[in-house]
Amino acid sequence: MPTHYADHAWHGPVTVEENVTLARDTYRIRLACPEIARRVLPGQFLMLRLPGESDPLLGRPLALYDVVAGPGGQPHSIDLVYLAVGKMTRLLTAVGVGATLEAWGPLGNGFPLTPTKHLLMLAGGIGQTPFLALARAYLGLQRYGDPPRQVVPAEQVSLCYGVRSGDLLAGVEEFRRLGVSVHLSTEDGSLGYRGLVTDLIAPVVRQSAGACRIVCCGPERMMQAAAEIARQLGVPCQVSLESPMACGIGICFSCVKKIRDGSGHWDYRRTCVEGPVFEAADVEFY
Amino acid sequence: MPLSQAEPVRTAEARLDVQLGRLRLANPIMVASGTFGYAREMAGLVDLSRLGAILPKTITRQPRPGNPPPRTIETAAGMLNSIGLDNDGLEAFVERQLPYLASLKTTIVVSIAGESCEEFVEMAARLEGVPGIDALELNMSCPNVSHGVDFATDPRLCERVVSGVRKACSYPILAKLTPNVTDVTVIARAAEAGGADALSLINTCLGMAVHWRRRRPVLGNVLGGLSGPAIKPIALRIVYQVAKAVKIPLVGIGGIAGIDDVMEFLITGATAVQVGTANFYNPTVCTRILDALPAALGELGMRSVADVVGTLDADPSPLHRD
Numbered sequence: 001m002p003t004h005y006a007d008h009a010w011h012g013p014v015t016v017e018e019n020v021t022l023a024r025d026t027y028r029i030r031l032a033c034p035e036i037a038r039r040v041l042p043g044q045f046l047m048l049r050l051p052g053e054s055d056p057l058l059g060r061p062l063a064l065y066d067v068v069a070g071p072g073g074q075p076h077s078i079d080l081v082y083l084a085v086g087k088m089t090r091l092l093t094a095v096g097v098g099a100t101l102e103a104w105g106p107l108g109n110g111f112p113l114t115p116t117k118h119l120l121m122l123a124g125g126i127g128q129t130p131f132l133a134l135a136r137a138y139l140g141l142q143r144y145g146d147p148p149r150q151v152v153p154a155e156q157v158s159l160c161y162g163v164r165s166g167d168l169l170a171g172v173e174e175f176r177r178l179g180v181s182v183h184l185s186t187e188d189g190s191l192g193y194r195g196l197v198t199d200l201i202a203p204v205v206r207q208s209a210g211a212c213r214i215v216c217c218g219p220e221r222m223m224q225a226a227a228e229i230a231r232q233l234g235v236p237c238q239v240s241l242e243s244p245m246a247c248g249i250g251i252c253f254s255c256v257k258k259i260r261d262g263s264g265h266w267d268y269r270r271t272c273v274e275g276p277v278f279e280a281a282d283v284e285f286y
Numbered sequence: 287m288p289l290s291q292a293e294p295v296r297t298a299e300a301r302l303d304v305q306l307g308r309l310r311l312a313n314p315i316m317v318a319s320g321t322f323g324y325a326r327e328m329a330g331l332v333d334l335s336r337l338g339a340i341l342p343k344t345i346t347r348q349p350r351p352g353n354p355p356p357r358t359i360e361t362a363a364g365m366l367n368s369i370g371l372d373n374d375g376l377e378a379f380v381e382r383q384l385p386y387l388a389s390l391k392t393t394i395v396v397s398i399a400g401e402s403c404e405e406f407v408e409m410a411a412r413l414e415g416v417p418g419i420d421a422l423e424l425n426m427s428c429p430n431v432s433h434g435v436d437f438a439t440d441p442r443l444c445e446r447v448v449s450g451v452r453k454a455c456s457y458p459i460l461a462k463l464t465p466n467v468t469d470v471t472v473i474a475r476a477a478e479a480g481g482a483d484a485l486s487l488i489n490t491c492l493g494m495a496v497h498w499r500r501r502r503p504v505l506g507n508v509l510g511g512l513s514g515p516a517i518k519p520i521a522l523r524i525v526y527q528v529a530k531a532v533k534i535p536l537v538g539i540g541g542i543a544g545i546d547d548v549m550e551f552l553i554t555g556a557t558a559v560q561v562g563t564a565n566f567y568n569p570t571v572c573t574r575i576l577d578a579l580p581a582a583l584g585e586l587g588m589r590s591v592a593d594v595v596g597t598l599d600a601d602p603s604p605l606h607r608d
Contacts, residue, residue, distance in 0.1 A: 005327055007329065009330055009569075011570050049567055054363040054514075054515045055362050057360055057363055057364060057514055057567055058360050058566060058567045059566075087360075244355075244356050244357075244358060244359070246358050246360075246365060246367075246563075246567070247567070249323075249331070249569060251321060251322050251327050251565060251566065252320075252358065252367070252369070252566050253320075253372050254356075254357045254358035254369065255355075256352065256355055256357065256372070257355070267351065268352055268355075268372060
């Protein structure tokens, strides 16, 4: 049962240790924040804000990309990957090493670390960001959380990753180095399969040696299509939703989505504290 | 260490307690309804016992699903919201949220919104004697739910609601008013005549955002309430005007994000303040303000909050300028 309170969140200043380009308009920022780094789980996020600014005013939710150990081997920093698309993220690209930002987290429930033989991660656009840490957890390469969570390793971890154009693909080699089997698609055909990433789901599921589970993060249309494909294939599927958030901690009731309960009725649920990961079959997409 | 647990700055025993009619607060820093959930959400980040008062999210008689998303959009130095009083209704609040609130030592002011004058009265009567409630705030001004009836835009209706609630329960009453009227002082006098202990000024300013390329409004509910630093000058102006029009204490609300904002409202005539939108983007803001309050009073040579309230020198003569 997920908790609906951000009881393990920490709020304070964080120092920028790195802010580098990964792909077109795509950056990785490293923040020194041991309090968050030691607690955070794959699929959780934190809110990041430019301190002292009233425009942009609100924090922005950014998913954990990875945890980085300090000199003593303990979790010390976290990496976030962001696409410079709006007012805040464009300003963030200009933030230098040594600058102070304000952060609160970890937030949300993250992915349930349910054992599975084959984990298929479906990413669209910038939706690959929560999957690097998840892959490391499922491949037994790293334990996250305080106390560290033990995950039954998967035999196979796949990433189906689709973007509009090849120059937007970010971090592909990092996934490959872990041993993730990577399947790429681009809408313009500049790299990998030409078309929608959801076309890759069925063939990759069929390559499964055993039980498969799908986790998705990306545009809602993609996740809706994936939910339907998963249903037809009879494969469990979870989606990490992104909806506009003001607080990230459950107090503003902005980030709601229609989620069905067991009886089929929907209610607005807050994606920040009750999600962001939901069973795909429970989500009313439109 | 969370910032909320940082060592508070203490100067020689400043008196922070304030009186809002029949309601006494340990300090003037309250959290505005709808910006702090039901308080339990914040327990991991904020020492709730330090707050002057907590106003949980407004409750209605019946459950309301709230408005369709998107419900909020950031604007220049502010945000628009059209949450639509998403809540599980009065009975669910009493059963599920109030026991936790009652367990806190903090003053709890329950915010209620009725769809009619009778419903306001019925809700107040239902809450009478329920443990854990110290006062009621009447949300007569939520811009997102009115069906053409705004209890705080019509002085007669406003007075009827306040006096009805006053007869129906023994709680101190705060009437929360809207800025979306031509002359707030008329409504403020009506609430005072109805028996309000204090006035909460202001609720959000009605606003709108548009996607011009899509030719669509941004918010699911088309219109929303503007809050945040952008509306602070409006709130200060209204506190200034109403302070001259009524005798009851005022609670300043609107864009308060730090100690300087709090002092501006106190000086202008507010006896207490509510921090709202800032809780969203700076979850530990209230305790940071409390840490800074004694020193700010000291800077004016004052040793109590009550001493600075309404001490604005509005004399326009140049001799009084810096």
